[in-house]
Amino acid sequence: MLQISHLSKLFHPGSVDEKIALVNVNLQLKPGDFVTVIGSNGAGKSTLMNMISGTLRPDSGTIHIGGNEITNLSEHRRSRWIGRVFQDPMAGTAPHMTIEENLAMAYSRGKSRGLSIGINARRRELFQEQLGKLGIGLEERLRAKVGTLSGGERQALSLLMATFTKPQILLLDEHTAALDPARAELVTQLTQRIVSELKLTTLMVTHNMEQAIRLGNRLIMMDGGRIILDIREQDKQHLSIAGLLGEFEQISGHKLSDDRVVLGT
Amino acid sequence: MMNSLLGALESGMLYALMALGVYITFRILDFPDLTVDGSFTTGGAIAAVMITSGAPAWVSTLCAFAGGLLAGTLTGLIHTKGRINGLLSGILMMIALYSINMRIMGKPNVALIGEKTIFSSVSPLLLMPFVVLAIKLLLDLFFRTELGMALRATGDNQRMIRSFGANTDYTIILGLSLSNGLVALSGALIAQQSQFADISSGIGMIVIGLASVIIGEAIFGARNVFFATLAVVLGSIVYRLVVALALRIEWLEQTDLKLITAVIVIVALVLPTMRRSWKQKAVARRRSLEIGSEAERNSVGGGL
Numbered sequence A: 001m002l003q004i005s006h007l008s009k010l011f012h013p014g015s016v017d018e019k020i021a022l023v024n025v026n027l028q029l030k031p032g033d034f035v036t037v038i039g040s041n042g043a044g045k046s047t048l049m050n051m052i053s054g055t056l057r058p059d060s061g062t063i064h065i066g067g068n069e070i071t072n073l074s075e076h077r078r079s080r081w082i083g084r085v086f087q088d089p090m091a092g093t094a095p096h097m098t099i100e101e102n103l104a105m106a107y108s109r110g111k112s113r114g115l116s117i118g119i120n121a122r123r124r125e126l127f128q129e130q131l132g133k134l135g136i137g138l139e140e141r142l143r144a145k146v147g148t149l150s151g152g153e154r155q156a157l158s159l160l161m162a163t164f165t166k167p168q169i170l171l172l173d174e175h176t177a178a179l180d181p182a183r184a185e186l187v188t189q190l191t192q193r194i195v196s197e198l199k200l201t202t203l204m205v206t207h208n209m210e211q212a213i214r215l216g217n218r219l220i221m222m223d224g225g226r227i228i229l230d231i232r233e234q235d236k237q238h239l240s241i242a243g244l245l246g247e248f249e250q251i252s253g254h255k256l257s258d259d260r261v262v263l264g265t
Numbered sequence B: 001m002m003n004s005l006l007g008a009l010e011s012g013m014l015y016a017l018m019a020l021g022v023y024i025t026f027r028i029l030d031f032p033d034l035t036v037d038g039s040f041t042t043g044g045a046i047a048a049v050m051i052t053s054g055a056p057a058w059v060s061t062l063c064a065f066a067g068g069l070l071a072g073t074l075t076g077l078i079h080t081k082g083r084i085n086g087l088l089s090g091i092l093m094m095i096a097l098y099s100i101n102m103r104i105m106g107k108p109n110v111a112l113i114g115e116k117t118i119f120s121s122v123s124p125l126l127l128m129p130f131v132v133l134a135i136k137l138l139l140d141l142f143f144r145t146e147l148g149m150a151l152r153a154t155g156d157n158q159r160m161i162r163s164f165g166a167n168t169d170y171t172i173i174l175g176l177s178l179s180n181g182l183v184a185l186s187g188a189l190i191a192q193q194s195q196f197a198d199i200s201s202g203i204g205m206i207v208i209g210l211a212s213v214i215i216g217e218a219i220f221g222a223r224n225v226f227f228a229t230l231a232v233v234l235g236s237i238v239y240r241l242v243v244a245l246a247l248r249i250e251w252l253e254q255t256d257l258k259l260i261t262a263v264i265v266i267v268a269l270v271l272p273t274m275r276r277s278w279k280q281k282a283v284a285r286r287r288s289l290e291i292g293s294e295a296e297r298n299s300v301g302g303g304l
């Protein structure tokens, strides 16, 4: 489904601020894979996400989604295949537009946008039904401006918008990190449910070790722009937080340094 | 007195189209577009020159609109493809248009006295309410279409709408184009009403447009696009009324107008930010008190 080959990226190459963000990264995801991604600060996790979504271009290497090469496709072109939820709850929605307008825009993903009216009775019904599934009462507030929602409500809405049209790849970059523990847990549960219902191929960055182990069928660990550990299916089920941290130290030669790391709940 | 009120109403409606254009860039696209000062004159210039050379008034007016569309498109291309800062793109286009407008007119002033204009057979006071209303409603409708929503989202959260597949370069160009089309249309109508086109007629137009938008929003509110465009139209009329009243004051000169307009805009821009920070302070004070007492009870809130 997703195929990344020999992907590399340097920031400010050749200058004193040269930063290695990704070095020769290879990654292949099968349809329906739900991969959690962990790693220290600056490991290159977000850079990898940005490269897939097209906000950044690689220095070398290629990216394919379902057989289509997207390495140099502009962000808006490739977005028909990619759903994305950002860390910042502000980033995934248009705050001055209503919930239903935001949903309508998400609904038009991958279609050309013309002069047909964005919201009609049939669509509104669909939106209401989908919002109802979130179970947080947003279906009653179709015409509320998104800017009036709480961070948790916005992330839940962003998640729905990102997955609405069943993208081939879902990218989640610490999408619960800005929320308090209770709301984060709720959004995590929604994520789990939506991903398994729609069988979405998902890449999820998290700083919560417990979550990284519990969710998904595969776990990758990044450090210094490389994937240093890739744990699948059965092996993943037997992981413990202590074991994972130990493994990290052994391979990378240093402790997992992360200002936001959460060991468990 | 009555005459000057009617006059204010009339020019308020004529300039309302320009104000709607400014609303599209400043408020919807969040793009401070200064092309307006040039494209307003372009509209007047195209209409005046075509009418004096015998073209039908309505054809000339439509061509003026098209000229504005083109000017806005160019500003959009400079900004999106040339990656030049938005403010600078508008200024560059405005300066370029000065020369272009001069080329179109051939001289600094083209008179339309005795020519057959749109307003030869029907007074602006009768015609403009329909024109302004029709354009306002068409705009409202447009902003509810998929394309229109993408344009609004471009001004609201560009990153988000790009992640849903909209080409934001295109929506920016479209918005700038539409905006300057309306501005040029307004310029063409003003030229026909005042029976001349002048090379300097657009100077300060952007500030007048902004004043109309801000006054309208302040008085009539802007909960959604429908009310916002209505507020802009009414704001333009109110602005003209204020100007008409100001001009009745003995010691004020006609040339003081631009200063007054600038002051109106500054006050209207500063007030809401100040009010917001006062409000925020009050909320912060209340919340910290609440949190203090919550901590005492040692209770934890939950849910979303």
Ligand SMILES: Nc1ncnc2c1ncn2[C@@H]1O[C@H](COP(=O)(O)OP(=O)(O)OP(=O)(O)O)[C@@H](O)[C@H]1O
Pocket (backbone or CB within 6 Å): A011, A012, A019, A020, A021, A039, A040, A041, A042, A043, A044, A045, A046, A047, A048
């Ligand atoms: N736009 C940029 N310009 C310069 N350097 C950058 C930029 N974005 C990232 N970097 C650098 O690239 C490296 C990888 O950053 P990245 O954001 O991918 O890390 P991350 O794994 O997401 O870290 P975190 O856990 O802190 O989010 C870091 O050294 C970072 O400083």
Ligand SMILES: [Mg+2]
Pocket (backbone or CB within 6 Å): A045, A046, A047
């Ligand atoms: Mg990151």
